[in-house]
Structure formats: structure tokens, C-alpha cells
Amino acid sequence: MDFLSTLFILVIGVAVLCIIVVFIHDKLWAKDAVNRNYPVLGHFRPFAETIGEFYRRYIDFDDREELPFSRAIRHWIYEVSDGQEPIRGFGTRVNFLKRPFFFKNAVIPLNADETTDVPVLTIGPYCKTPYKPPSFFNMSAMSYGALSAPAVEALSYGTEMAGCWLNTGEGGLAPYHLQGNPDIVFEIGTAKYGVRDQQGNLCKNKLREIAAKPQIKMFELKLSQGAKPGKGGVLPAKKVTQEIAEIRNIPVGEDSISPNRHAEVTDIKDLIDFISLLRNITGKPVGFKTALGDPQWLRDLCDEIKIRGEKDAPDFITIDGAEGGTGASPMTLMDNAALSIHEALPLIETILKEYDLKDRIKIIASGKLVTAADVAWAMANGADYVVSARGFMFSIGCIMALKCHTDRCPSGVATHNPKLQKALKPHDKKHKVANYVNQLRNEVAMISHSCGVKNIRELQKSHIGGQTI
Numbered sequence: 396m397d398f399l400s401t402l403f404i405l406v407i408g409v410a411v412l413c414i415i416v417v418f419i420h421d422k423l424w425a426k427d428a429v430n431r432n433y434p435v436l437g438h439f440r441p442f443a444e445t446i447g448e449f450y451r452r453y454i455d456f457d458d459r460e461e462l463p464f465s466r467a468i469r470h471w472i473y474e475v476s477d478g479q480e481p482i483r484g485f486g487t488r489v490n491f492l493k494r495p496f497f498f499k500n501a502v503i504p505l506n507a508d509e510t511t512d513v514p515v516l517t518i519g520p521y522c523k524t525p526y527k528p529p530s531f532f533n534m535s536a537m538s539y540g541a542l543s544a545p546a547v548e549a550l551s552y553g554t555e556m557a558g559c560w561l562n563t564g565e566g567g568l569a570p571y572h573l574q575g576n577p578d579i580v581f582e583i584g585t586a587k588y589g590v591r592d593q594q595g596n597l598c599k600n601k602l603r604e605i606a607a608k609p610q611i612k613m614f615e616l617k618l619s620q621g622a623k624p625g626k627g628g629v630l631p632a633k634k635v636t637q638e639i640a641e642i643r644n645i646p647v648g649e650d651s652i653s654p655n656r657h658a659e660v661t662d663i664k665d666l667i668d669f670i671s672l673l674r675n676i677t678g679k680p681v682g683f684k685t686a687l688g689d690p691q692w693l694r695d696l697c698d699e700i701k702i703r704g705e706k707d708a709p710d711f712i713t714i715d716g717a718e719g720g721t722g723a724s725p726m727t728l729m730d731n732a733a734l735s736i737h738e739a740l741p742l743i744e745t746i747l748k749e750y751d752l753k754d755r756i757k758i759i760a761s762g763k764l765v766t767a768a769d770v771a772w773a774m775a776n777g778a779d780y781v782v783s784a785r786g787f788m789f790s791i792g793c794i795m796a797l798k799c800h801t802d803r804c805p806s807g808v809a810t811h812n813p814k815l816q817k818a819l820k821p822h823d824k825k826h827k828v829a830n831y832v833n834q835l836r837n838e839v840a841m842i843s844h845s846c847g848v849k850n851i852r853e854l855q856k857s858h859i860g861g862q863t864i
């Protein structure tokens with residue numbers, strides 16, 4: 396063998412050895428979930444992102460164009476979740492001609508010592524056990540089923556660290572929700588997972604058992620969500636494992652399809668009756684979640700509440716915009732049904748004020764409200780609380796692969812494939828959840844002070860300029 400052939404074999408040998416070493420390292424010790432699941436290949440992602448950024452900036456998409464969340468927004472969340480300060484140089488890359496709104500800054504802003512903490516409100520004043528949520532920004536409903544066990548664990552620890560609530564989603568209460576001991580909102584979906592009998596009807600004893608847990612602070616009756624109004628939830632068969640089937644009381648390995656509506660609720664009167672029943676059984680605040688189509692429905696609800704008295708009112712309404720996310724939904728509904736949160740929220744605030752019910756019924760808003768600016772906008776437009784699902788997913792490493800419904804989520808967040816989810820380490824991710832929530836709240840305070848108000852609850856519609864809706 397001549398010198399060149401020996402050198403060639405040596406170089407190839409060293410390269411193969413390096414790949415094997417990196418493969419073993421990634422499989423066993425890599426911190427990044429994608430690198431663990433895709434050893435060696437995962438390292439090309441940042442490279443591809445860098446090349447992609449160049450490609451998009453000069454040839455195709457701008458950093459602000461990608462949907463449902465632009466690269467700029469996702470990177471803001473990744474940065475703050477990592478505990479970094481999202482500072483930029485040179486100038487904004489927002490196109491000011493397309494800016495949907497802006498905050499009217501005070502010419503003379505407030506100093507830090509002139510500001511106050513965000514007042515804590517009470518939800519459910521007529522309940523045996525009302526709830527005073529410590530945070531105005533919280534986690535929206537996502538079930539153990541749509542999310543993996545380590546993702547739920549990470550969110551449980553992280554929400555507790557951040558002092559915000561975690562919403563179980565419609566899939567019932569899993570042990571992973573309780574692990575970190577956060578405040579929990581239990582969602583009752585149309586299939587009543589977690590609180591149902593064999594036939595799928597509400598089981599009052601199970602509901603009592605759940606309500607007796609001190610971590611459970613409120614109950615959210617799910618009428619609909621923005622991504623699929625009028626359609627029950629779908630958990631694809633691949634995700635219905637033995638454990639999930641037991642938690643939900645359903646058969647293993649079959650599509651788990653929730654009915655389109657609650658059997659008990661055929662009109663507004665039934666809805667109020669059902670909420671009162673749930674509140675009597677649980678002794679805790681009960682509200683409902685919906686996407687809004689025609690606001691007349693809300694007026695009819697308020698008329699009925701006025702007849703019965705405000706005690707019978709829902710304790711809160713979670714209003715989810717059409718832009719809301721989902722684990723799995725039909726594209727036709729996702730793209731074409733319901734008002735966006737930018738249309739629905741100002742409407743609901745106006746109607747509740749008209750009926751003098753704004754204080755009694757707290758408004759919780761969601762729908763792509765994942766940054767400090769989005770959250771401040773929503774609070775100024777009448778939200779008492781803002782919740783997010785995908786913001787929290789990004790904080791634990793979701794890369795927006797858009798594969799939640801396939802069970803092949805590469806970051807281990809929305810899959811039950813043990814190989815993929817093994818890579819997500821709850822104790823690494825919990826800090827990221829807490830960092831995200833803390834930095835978001837800090838920046839909401841920064842916006843408030845820039846507008847000359849002492850805390851976010853003082854920010855009004857009049858502080859928002861350029862609102863087209």
C-alpha cells in the first residue's frame with residue numbers, strides 16, 4: 396500500500412471513530428433532546444438553522460414570517476428560557492407598516508420604586524374554597540396524552556417554581572401533574588376523562604375525590620377550543636397507552652374521541668345548571684372554556700345570569716382564539732372557524748361590562764399570547780389572566796416540528812415513543828419553564844412602567860394604539 400492509500404484509510408478510520416464517539420456521547424449524555432434522539436445527525440440542526448437563516452433572510456422567508464410562530468418569537472422564548480437577556484442591537488426588524496398595535500409610552504415613565512406588585516384577584520367569591528391565583532400568566536390546558544410524561548413532569552416542577560397554575564387538559568389527572576406540587580386547574584372535557592363512569596357519564600364520586608386534593612384549585616368545563624370549535628378532542632390510537640387508558644377509563648390502542656358537546660348541556664340554562672352542580676360538588680371555582688363565534692350567545696348567557704343572580708354565574712370564562720394550538724385537529728376547522736382572540740377578547744370585555752358582570756366573571760385569554768407584548772395587550776383589553784400552551788411547550792424544547800398528532804415529536808414533548816421521550820429530562824427543563832414565566836412577567840412589568848402605570852392591572856385599552864380591531 397502506498398503512502399496516499401494508507402493516509403486515506405487512516406483519515407476514513409479516524410472519521411468513523413469520531414462518529415462512533417459522538418454517537419455514544421449523544422445517546423448517553425447529550426443535554427439536548429434532539430441530539431439524544433438523533434445522535435450525530437442532530438448536530439447538523441444548528442448548522443442547517445444558520446444556513447437556513449441566511450437563505451430565508453436573503454432569498455425566502457424573513458425571520459418574522461414563519462407560521463404559526465416566527466423564528467424571532469421562538470428564539471425570544473428559547474433565550475429567556477435559557478435565562479439569557481433578549482437584547483438586540485442596531486434596530487428593530489419589525490415592519491412598522493404592518494404592526495398590529497403599539498403601546499402608548501408615557502413621556503415621563505415610572506421609576507422602579509414607584510411601581511407596585513400585581514394585585515392578586517379572587518376567583519369564585521361564592522365558593523367554599525375560592526382561589527387567589529398568584530400569577531396573571533399561567534399554563535393553558537394540555538393533556539397527559541397529547542404531552543409526554545417527562546414533558547408534564549417538567550411543566551409540573553416548572554410551574555410550581557414560577558408560582559403559576561398548570562391546567563391538566565381534558566385527559567384527566569396523571570401522577571406527573573402532581574409531581575412538582577403546583578396549583579392545578581382540572582379540565583373537564585366532553586368525555587369526562589378522569590371523572591367518568593364506564594359509560595362516559597359524570598361520576599360524582601370521582602369528581603369529589605379529585606376536588607378533595609389540595610393542589611386542585613379550580614375546574615374548567617371545556618365547551619370548545621379555538622383550533623376545533625364544535626369538535627371533540629382526538630387522541631390518536633398510537634398515543635393511547637395502557638397507562639393513559641387507565642387514567643382516562645377507555646380502551647387501550649383505540650382512537651380516543653370525545654363527543655362534540657357535554658351530554659348534560661343542550662342550552663344556556665343547562666350550562667348554568669351544570670356549572671352550579673359542579674361547584675356544589677367540588678366547593679371550588681368552576682368556569683368554562685370556549686372559542687367564540689357569534690357574541691349574541693354571550694349576551695343570552697348574561698341575560699340568564701341576570702335573571703338567576705350573579706351567584707349562579709360561571710366563576711370565569713376562558714376565551715380561546717381561533718389561532719389557538721392543538722394536539723390534533725381537522726385543518727378545516729383550524730383554519731376557518733371562530734373569532735381570533737384579537738376580535739373575541741374586546742367583545743367579551745365590552746359585553747360583561749355592559750351587564751355589570753366583569754368583576755364577577757374573570758376573563759382568561761389565550762391564543763398565541765406567548766410574549767410579554769401579547770400578554771400586556773390582552774391584559775389591557777380586559778383579560779384578568781392570560782394562559783398559553785405553546786409558549787410553555789417552546790420553553791421545554793419544542794422545535795415546532797408540527798408533528799404532535801403523529802407520535803413522532805423529535806423533542807420528546809408530544810410523543811409516547813419511549814425512545815424519543817427519554818431524551819427530555821424534566822429536571823433540566825423545569826428551570827426553563829420558570830425562567831420563561833419569570834422573564835415574561837418582568838417584561839410585562841417593563842411595558843407597564845413604560846406606559847406610566849404601576850402594574851399590569853392598570854394598563855387600559857387607552858394605552859394601546861393602532862389597534863385595527
Ligand SMILES: Cc1cc2nc3c(=O)[nH]c(=O)nc-3n(C[C@H](O)[C@H](O)[C@H](O)COP(=O)(O)O)c2cc1C
Pocket residue numbers: 535536537538541542563564565566582617619620621628684715718719720721722761762763764765782783784785786799809
Ligand atoms: C399539544 C396541545 C394539546 C392541547 N390540549 C388541550 C386540551 O386538552 N384541552 C383544551 O382545552 N385545550 C387544549 N389545547 C389548546 C390550548 O390549551 C390553548 O387553548 C391553545 O393552544 C391556545 O394557546 P397557545 O396559542 O398559547 O398555544 C392544546 C394545545 C396543544 C398545543
